[in-house]
Amino acid sequence: MLHKKFENAKIILASGSPRRQQFLKDLDLDFEIRLKEIEEVFPETLQSVAITDYLAELKASAFDGELLDNELLITSDTLVWLGGKALGKPKDYQDAFQMLRLLSDQTHEVITSVCFKTKNKTETINEITKVTFNHLSDQAIAYYLDNYKPFDKAGSYGIQEWVGLTGISKIEGSYTNVVGLPTEKVYHYLSHFTF
Ligand SMILES: Cc1cn([C@H]2C[C@H](O)[C@@H](COP(=O)(O)OP(=O)(O)OP(=O)(O)O)O2)c(=O)[nH]c1=O
Helix, strand or coil, X not given: CHHHHCCCCEEEECCCCHHHHHHHHHCCCCCEECCCCCCCCCCCCCCHHHHHHHHHHHHHHCCCCCCCCCEEEEEEEEEEEXXXXXXXXXXXXXXXXXXXXXXXXCEEEEXXXXXXXXXXXXXXXEEEEEEEECCCCHHHHHHHHHHHCCCCCHHHCCCCCHHHHHHEEEEXXXXXHHHCCCHHHHHHHHHHCCC
16 A cells, blocks of 8 residues: 555665564565664763654754655664663673663563654654563573674564563563564554655
8 A cells, every 4th residue: 555655756764674674565665775874872861752763863864955855764763761761782792681681570661763754854753662571580691692692672682582582571562663663653654644
């Protein structure tokens, strides 16, 4: 359905995340991938969704002045929010270990923002999912990090991987949002989108 709606437009996904690329394909969209190097830094005063909104818009701002009339750019950012702290991608193995220890036996939020940018407007949507981890032993954390190396993932875990399959007892809200794109909201937004 979306395929037809956008047949005269060009959708650009500025994301290196294979999960986001696959989700957009599965939404029946034709798109081109254009990547830019962005340093993902945000002001310390920001909290929760304001951080992911800011970073999704920052990723889009790299295309300022470049978009043609029929082009729609999509960028996105995901982070884990626990006890008033943002957990992004880990710096290294130790950082990842600490993050998973923090997430153990706790409920956290996974927040994803998606920015839609055209030549004339920028709009951002976001979604929050609550995820509860069981107890993660140090042995389980080490096994997961050694075998899955989730260093490209916010909070140092993938819900779609071993630790998610074995360690998560409850999720409230959108699953795809945790994996990096709130597909239901994106579909709804694009269904109503006009240039
Ligand atoms: C919590 C969680 C995150 N993730 C991923 C989603 C995002 O790809 C990543 C967070 O990093 P992001 O900075 O949001 O995205 P990215 O660097 O992967 O891609 P780009 O900026 O080019 O769009 O973590 C999972 O795959 N599973 C999970 O369970």
